[in-house]
Amino acid sequence: MARIGFIGLGNMGGPMARNLVKAGHAVACFDLSAAAMAAVTGARAAGSAAEAAAGADFVITMLPAGQHVRDAVLGAGGIAASSPPDAVLIDCSTIDVATARAVAEGCGRAFLDAPVSGGVMGAEGATLTFMVGGEDSAFAKAAPILQQMGRAVIHCGGAGAGQAAKACNNMMLAATMIVTAEAFVLAESLGLSHQALFDVASRSSGQSWSLTTYCPVPGPVPGSPANRGYQPGFSAALMLKDLGLAVGAAEAGGVATPVGARALDLYKAFVEQGGGGRDFSGIIDHLRQAKGG
Ligand code: NAD
Numbered sequence: 001m002a003r004i005g006f007i008g009l010g011n012m013g014g015p016m017a018r019n020l021v022k023a024g025h026a027v028a029c030f031d032l033s034a035a036a037m038a039a040v041t042g043a044r045a046a047g048s049a050a051e052a053a054a055g056a057d058f059v060i061t062m063l064p065a066g067q068h069v070r071d072a073v074l075g076a077g078g079i080a081a082s083s084p085p086d087a088v089l090i091d092c093s094t095i096d097v098a099t100a101r102a103v104a105e106g107c108g109r110a111f112l113d114a115p116v117s118g119g120v121m122g123a124e125g126a127t128l129t130f131m132v133g134g135e136d137s138a139f140a141k142a143a144p145i146l147q148q149m150g151r152a153v154i155h156c157g158g159a160g161a162g163q164a165a166k167a168c169n170n171m172m173l174a175a176t177m178i179v180t181a182e183a184f185v186l187a188e189s190l191g192l193s194h195q196a197l198f199d200v201a202s203r204s205s206g207q208s209w210s211l212t213t214y215c216p217v218p219g220p221v222p223g224s225p226a227n228r229g230y231q232p233g234f235s236a237a238l239m240l241k242d243l244g245l246a247v248g249a250a251e252a253g254g255v256a257t258p259v260g261a262r263a264l265d266l267y268k269a270f271v272e273q274g275g276g277g278r279d280f281s282g283i284i285d286h287l288r289q290a291k292g293g
Contacts, residue, residue, distance in 0.1 A: 001025055002145060005052035005059040006043070007072055007079070008093070009036040012116070013062030015123040016092070016149045017043060023148040028052040050082035058145055059083050061091045065241075066099035073103050073111075080107040088138050090114050090146070092130070094238075096245050097160040097167065098252070100133065104159035110138035113159065114146060115166040119234050127151045131169075133161030167246040174243055174263040174280070176210040181284035184217050188288075194219055216281040230282030237276035240267040 046052035112134035128150035198220035
């Protein structure tokens with residue numbers, strides 16, 4: 001049993017914290033929303049992030065963006081100042097690599113960046129994938145805790161490596177989803193059925209997760225969001241956020257990612273036209289509406 005402070009109990013953090021309570025840990029939680037705290041039955045509701053972090057072996061943050069994490073950890077009365085010196089801080093939010101490295105350097109504690117993939121269903125079912133950056137010794141301490149919220153815990157390297165892996169993975173995901181959706185739209189115009197394209201491409205070199213697990217048209221993969229009107233799942237707004245982090249990192253490093261940059265433009269347009277709350281595979285409707293040159 002460990003003492004765990006958990007800050008940020010939204011769509012992801014709430015179920016993750018509940019899984020830690022279920023695993024028998026003493027969880028002290030904090031969120032700006034009292035209702036979010038009350039939903040984590042069995043945890044102690046703290047009056048501040050600092051109070052949740054006091055006396056903790058591990059302090060987990062699951063917050064919207066880099067600025068929230070920086071403020072919560074390094075800000076006045078923040079987690080860095082209030083947690084015990086031997087505590088391990090674990091940030092599971094998806095944030096930019098530069099902020100993750102700055103917080104790791106500035107907090108004076110063992111710090112891991114540990115963003116996740118698997119979405120709300122993965123958080124609820126404790127089947128998340130954690131991609132982790134930080135020192136070996138901190139990883140060794142934290143891995144058993146992360147395993148109670150997920151089924152894959154991968155040490156990617158030093159500080160920021162987890163966020164780097166998340167940005168690269170989601171840029172690949174966005175690009176394969178867009179090109180898969182484009183192929184279905186092209187097939188429609190050529191008189192080729194969705195099922196026929198699926199049957200061929202899923203056994204050929206066009207195969208990808210976006211096709212075989214998350215197929216953007218209804219029918220071939222009954223569980224994909226296309227079969228329920230593109231309810232997320234993983235929303236286009238979150239994909240746009242993640243693409244912004246990937247393309248921002250590429251620009252900062254002087255790296256050319258032309259397909260990633262184009263994917264960012266397409267998701268931006270989709271979100272601006274009201275698609276932000278839809279699943280990211282719903283971009284197929286946006287592509288259908290676009291006129292070819
Ligand atoms: P969310 O908006 O549902 O939850 C964020 C929570 O943080 C809210 O409850 C909010 O009240 C709380 N919060 C904000 N500032 C705070 C502060 N200063 N102190 C305490 N609490 C504060 O977001 P989410 O969907 O749970 O996502 C959290 C993170 O996980 C994000 O970085 C997101 O990109 C990432 N992520 C989300 C998904 C997903 O499918 N939702 C998947 C993978 C990764």
